[in-house]
Amino acid sequence: MNWQSDLNDNESVFVLSLERWYEYHKRDLPWRHTRDPYYIWLSEVILQQTRVAQGKPYYERFVSTYPTIHDMARADERELLRLWQGLGYYSRARNLHQTARYVTDQLDGKFPDTYHDLLKMKGIGVYTAAAVASFAFGERVPVVDGNVYRVLARMFGIQEDITTTGAKKTFAALATRLIQRADDPATYNQSIMEFGAIQCTPVAPDCLLCPVQQHCVAYLTGQQHRLPVKAKKAPVRDRYFQYLVFRNNDRIAMRERTDRDIWQNLYDFYLLETDEPKTALRDLLLPDSVNELVVSGVQASVPAESIQLLSHQRIRALFYVIDVPDALIDRLPIGFTWYSIVETGNLPKPVLITNYLEKSFG
DNA sequence: AAGCCGGGGTC
DNA sequence: GACCCAGGCTT
Structure with a gap:
């Protein structure tokens, strides 16, 4: 066995372990009971820079107020903003409305179904495009969010500053390689984020009960508390x-x-x-x-x-x-x-x- | 590449 | 008080 297949083995164990961990530990969340791209998209936009616990009640309210994308497209923007009130980053709500109208009016209500096409929508960036493409349509494209940066930085001992462009390319490339080993791309994407949210947390990660402990560079070298590396932001x-x-x-x-x-x-x-x-x-x-x-x-x-x-x-x-x-x-x-x-x-x-x-x- | 855009949970 | 959250857009 040469060094490369050995490395691939390690990555495969990591990926399959996460998928297995997920099936046992996943939380029961409302947007996990659907593959409707409208609901997936809505949940992902709400969850941008927002914790699940904070976003969940908003998701419930939006779904019941706008059961279809057509309902959202028809809505008054002020009403939509009021529904969004308290969630922050209000451009998300305005972009939500614009995209709902675009899909309804220009795409005949058919939500874009590829990563490439999703990226063209307002308010959908690389993360959300990957999330919708994989969760709703099963496309094999990796999500790279804050959880993924943390999990990968620790697991593979990556020291690059995650705020830099170079690091984003490094993590994206690694994530793209990893998802090729996944049994199911949607499950794998869910699993690595859920793993970051529940187990491999920013502070006090639960390394002692970690299923991939022995594959984790950070754990094996005692670096988990200082990874990922992230430049400090300007003072408020x-x-x-x-x-x-x-x-x-x-x-x-x-x-x-x-x-x-x-x-x-x-x-x-x-x-x-x-x-x-x-x-x-x-x-x-x-x-x-x-x-x-x-x-x-x-x-x-x-x-x-x-x-x-x-x-x-x-x-x-x-x-x-x-x-x-x-x-x-x-x-x-x-x-x-x-x-x-x-x-x-x-x-x-x-x-x-x-x-x-x-x-x-x- | 850097700055801007909210609000809340957690330690 | 510091960190960070299922990021994206603008300059």
Whole structure:
């Protein structure tokens, strides 16, 4: 036996062991009872950068609200965004809607059925294309997600920084070779991700009960805690949001966010962003038209403060409630509309805003 | 290649 | 507080 077939043997044992492990340890998840590409796709988009436990209730809600891709295509985008509210990365919801409409209107409702064609859809990248192609259509193409990077880096002792382009090619090539040894490509793809989620976890992997312990370079060399290698991200940026919450009786002024910024297409209040933290209304430099509302109005109580942590930003928000006199209700800045408290409940909003409304007006 | 885009769970 | 999650898009 030459060195190459020996290596292949090792890889085959790894692949077949994972598939066997999966049949015994897999969780019972709703999207594992279907091969309908619409449901598979929906679940995969929801699960992008999202834990199963967080995404599952959203999946149930989407499936019951939009039983077919046609239902989703027909849906109002605002309603879809509201259903997505709280899940984050809202471009996923907008892309979901676009792709649903594209498949319904341009492809006669027939979902693309190859990795190659799936990649062309909005919001479907290499991971999701591979997931749908293998789970729904049985195509032999490997998924490479965060779990796979971790499992492969440990198993094969790969030291490359997984954030680099070179490493992505290394892992993709290895994954492509491995899936050739799989008994069933869909099962293998599921198994390596499930294995990463349950057994080969980021911290405190359960190596002592690991079925491929003796094949794992990291375990055999005591490196499992420091693999995969991943470059540190830039520190989170601090942002200071001063929200003017214009109120008139039981109505509040809100607008849709349209800038190239966080929370696109979600609703919030009049916003002044400052470079430094502020604590008083009089320190804010406001446009004259807005200042008119402020000086003519009555500031209710002290501003509420709230901090929202994103993966890349720390938002420190202050909410100043301004009671606008009836005479000035037509002077709202462009884009703003009065909404009753009840109506604001129907608007898609960032969690920061939802929490604030709940706390102050709920 | 690097930056941007959420929110939540876990240690 | 740090890490990271069934990533993708834009520049």
